[in-house]
Amino acid sequence: MGYLSHRVNPDQLKPGDHIYTWRTAFTYSHHGIYVGENKVIHFTAPETASSGSCTGTGWNLSSGFPSSCMNFIDGGSSQPKSGSQSCDRGSCLSTYACGSQQPESGVIISCLNCFIGTGSLYLYQYEVNKYVHLSKLRGGTCTMAPSDPPEEVIDRAIYLWRNGFGKYNVVRNNCEDFALYCKTSRLVTGKPATGSSGQVNFFINSSWKAIVTSALPKLVFSTTGAVTVAVTVGTHCWNRYSTDVGVRDDVEKIHVERVGSILGN
Template sequence: MSILSNKVEREELAPGDHIYSWRSAYIYAHHGIYVGDGMVIHFTRAAGQEIGTGTVLDQFLFSSSPSNSGTPCEKCGDQSNLHGVITSCLDCFLAGGNLYLFSYSVTPTFFLAKARGGTCTLAPSDPPNIVLHRAKYLLDNNGFGMYCLFKNNCEDFAIYCKTGLLVETTFSVGRSGQISSVLAAITSIMSSPLRFLTTSASGLMVVASGMYCVSRYVSDIGIRRDANKIPVETLVAQLCQGVPQTMAT
């Protein structure tokens, strides 16, 4: 895996890999767990249901649910109206995009060098058999709760399958590096101390870049103090009882 690209070929995949594919001209990526035999388990909303976040994102984001324009996939059928934890063939999951492999146990230097979030984490991955057990258990029980772009999205699902980590508090974002990087960028631009630290454009850029890197780093699931390891059976049982996913401790 290089700093420049996480792109891989299909024959390089192994069951239990966390994969993703960029959508909408690289605005965001869709994530899932490769389970072998050309199939992927992933977490999604039905077509058209991601619109309504109440933000400018509504103008750009479209459902990452597999859609079929024309003839439905011979393996999957028409999945455009499915939501929750589903399984799709690799072609439907990629939706015409390229294939990328999410990296685990990266060094802080590598993490910060990957300026775009949602591609790697400092957290270690569990063994493939445990990852596959979590993914399949959540698939069988549709057990990952309600989809939420900012707290419980497809990347959060894949990271949980790989690590078993859940965030305790309901007052922070989930495990998604994509969302963390967006919020880090907003923080670095909007934070009021910036205007006191420098008066030059170049100085402002340096300070903003530094704040962006720090914000991304401290929000990574690999070092967050509000993340606990939760067995998948416990997660599903508590969700069935109506306990919010982020409080399932």
């Protein structure tokens, strides 16, 4: 398990895994749920949902999913639309499935290749201890929360593909929030400033700017700087710990059928 992230090969994946790939030179990561047969369900803004997917043209909804998930798919009353082409057809693994989404919804199915794009593939870690969690150089790679069984994870992902996951918001309701909910059924309730996303909370709670601009210059000349650095780092670590979806006190386990009423679908 690396300090930055946990890289895996596609043939190591299991249905129900929470996967992600880094974008724009490791600036941020995009998350999704692997549902088997080289398909990933993920969440993004509807106007950009075609990113990482190819146009679908009549995908057979009954193909490629475990039998335990078919109660959600076969019971649907509406057919999904297809996203716009944004990848090389030669690299797309499943042109009939890739890009399938409901109108006005940011929950989309992509093939694994199109989800990864030009990056690499990483596996999100669950039920890590607090020391491993805090040792990560970046947020959004692991959580202290336990994962639910794979069948439940896939069922939630498919249900939300059909019914939506609320309005996309990069801070309060993003792709990592979606994947975390699918894995744990935990939602941040009330009116939080941020959602459960580890990468968002890492940046918002980070105080490294204060260290660089004020504490470190003083460190050379006095012990005051050292104390400031220690306090700043300690505060940063505590904030990272306390905002993890596995320990924060504003999180509830919510049944998937209630998600729409809470997120405002």
